[in-house]
Amino acid sequence: MKAFPTLKDNGHITTQDGMDLRDYFAAKALNGMLSTENWFGTFSQFESVEHMTSKYALEAYLFADAMMEARKDD
Numbered sequence: 001m002k003a004f005p006t007l008k009d010n011g012h013i014t015t016q017d018g019m020d021l022r023d024y025f026a027a028k029a030l031n032g033m034l035s036t037e038n039w040f041g042t043f044s045q046f047e048s049v050e051h052m053t054s055k056y057a058l059e060a061y062l063f064a065d066a067m068m069e070a071r072k073d074d
Contacts, residue, residue: 029063
C-alpha cells in the first residue's frame, strides 16, 4: 500500500507510485523518537553513530509495523 496514491476524478486509485505506507509510518515514528530527549539518553557515549542510527531505524519500523497491524482492524 502506498502513502500517496494518485487518484482519478472519480476517486479511484489509478497508480501506486510513491512512498510505501509502512515507510511513511516509520518516518513519522522516527521523527517523534528523535524529538524526544528520552530516546537520546538510552545510548551510551561509546556506541558508534552507525549502531545508534540502525537502532533508531529498527525501532521506527517496529512502530510502523504496529501501525500497519492496527489498520487491519478497521
